[in-house]
Amino acid sequence: MRTTTRVSAALVAILSLAASTAQAQSANITATAVVFQAMTVTGARTLDFGNVFPGVAKTIAVAAATSGRFDLTGQNSANVNVSFTLPANLTSGANNLPIGTWTGCTNATNTTTGCTSFTPSASTTSTAFSGVGALFVWVGGTVTPGGAQAAGTYNGTVTLTAAYF
Amino acid sequence: MYRCLIVLSCLALATATRPLAAQSTVTGIRNLDFGPVIRGVPSSVSPNDPIRSGRFYVKHIINRQVQVQFTLPTRLNRVAGGGNMPITFATTDAVAKGTAPTSNPVTFNPNTTITFTLTSSADFFINLGGRVSPAAGQATGAYAGTITLTCTFF
Secondary structure, rough: HHHHHHHHHHHHHHHHHHHHOOOEEEEEEEEEEEEEEOOOOEEEEOOOOOOOOEEEEEEOOOOOOOOEEEEEEOOOOEEEEEEEEEOOOOOOOOOEEEEEEEEEEEEEOOOOOOEEEOOOOOOOOOEEOOOEEEEEEEEEEEEOOOOOOOOOOOOOEEEEEEEEO | HHHHHHHHHHHHHHHHHHHHHHHHHEEEEEEEEEEEEEOOOEEEOOOOOOOOOOOEEEOOOOOEEEEEEOOOEEEEEOOOOOEEEEEEEEOOEEEEEEEEOOHHHHHHOOOOOOOEEEEOEEEEEEEEEEEOOOOOOOOOOEEEEEEEEEEOOO
């Protein structure tokens, strides 16, 4: 009988110890970042439709001498997304000249030969810098003068936005 | 009788200790990924960013408590060597949220220790954001550092 009491007391002590024990565990994750050099974006050439005539649409292809061109520099071989803010009209005072049917092409060297075609838009297009951190982007489009289009000089702004990804 | 009590005490001890060992876990499930950052331009990741925020999963026992404590780096080291970059964590850069539909997110300071009582779910996620500040002349390349979450289960 004495033995039984001692064992029971020991059991209570063990259970109390187990219930009050806290247990610690650890886990790791990694914080990562990739440092790139700053990017530059330069509007290198204006998209120039030259003279256009009422009622006659005119298209400038990306390979044309008067297509628009942006020159970018950045981290060697880095991926980059480009997107555009494009006008729906060129304007001359209160007069509008519709512009659309945008075309685009990118290349790692300054030539449209062998460039990669895309459709410029507000949505991103993924491309990459060359091994020496260069990227060239050409833009073409079509203007559609109305039959009674007012004479004058029409302008609009094309904006390219680029971001590493 | 004596033998019987000894067997019972062993069974009772095993039963009492199994829940913490088997049911209480902490797991790192997503790295805190700042992605590309530009020299001289600080970059932040929100703890609510579903892709770039760091993430841990913690599982314990309903109505019990768990104390969480981060060990946070102050700098990320350049993987290829030759430099490091400051990293900081703001007072609102950690968010804990239980897995139950009724669980509300709790924003807390990852620089301090906090204890949660698990009232609506036995498991929860902790998301972690942060901020890196590359210098203007920061060496380009990949940087990394270790984030540790230690949980003490009660």
